[in-house]
Amino acid sequence: MYTNALNDTQLGDFVNYWFKYAKTNKRDWYVHMDIHGGKNSAVSKPAVDSSSYAHRDYLFMYLFYDRVDKGVFPVSGFGHIQNFVSNITKTLPSSEWGRYINYPDPNLDQQTAQKNYWGHSLAKLQAIKKELDPQDVFHYPQGILPAA
Numbered sequence: 001m002y003t004n005a006l007n008d009t010q011l012g013d014f015v016n017y018w019f020k021y022a023k024t025n026k027r028d029w030y031v032h033m034d035i036h037g038g039k040n041s042a043v044s045k046p047a048v049d050s051s052s053y054a055h056r057d058y059l060f061m062y063l064f065y066d067r068v069d070k071g072v073f074p075v076s077g078f079g080h081i082q083n084f085v086s087n088i089t090k091t092l093p094s095s096e097w098g099r100y101i102n103y104p105d106p107n108l109d110q111q112t113a114q115k116n117y118w119g120h121s122l123a124k125l126q127a128i129k130k131e132l133d134p135q136d137v138f139h140y141p142q143g144i145l146p147a148a
Helices: 008-020 075-089 110-132
Strands: 028-035 060-067
Touching (some): 008 075, 060 075
Antiparallel strands (some): 028 060
């Protein structure tokens, strides 16, 4: 997930969730926070629309990760991470955050995934997909669909 900054309420919600709920999860989980962009970052030097990477202008990148070493990942585990993320995103307009395709969320449907992963680059990518793969031969569940 990407954001530029967290206000006091969002940061408080994140920390409160961490101490009230997240610490009760005994699986191998973590939240990885990167300072990703900003005005002096090499990541944000190219124009935002110069590539399919739609979120290069955001300051922070977060990876919410949860796993099991053996056995099957519990269905309840997805709720743990989704609730953690929603504590940040619930008060952010959709234009102020996004997701990174290399940190996929397997529970997103294709329409939501396309919007979250590629943001403002989606229309351009859909046009390319329509030109190069109009029948969606190279399909995957969260991939870009050809423009209509």
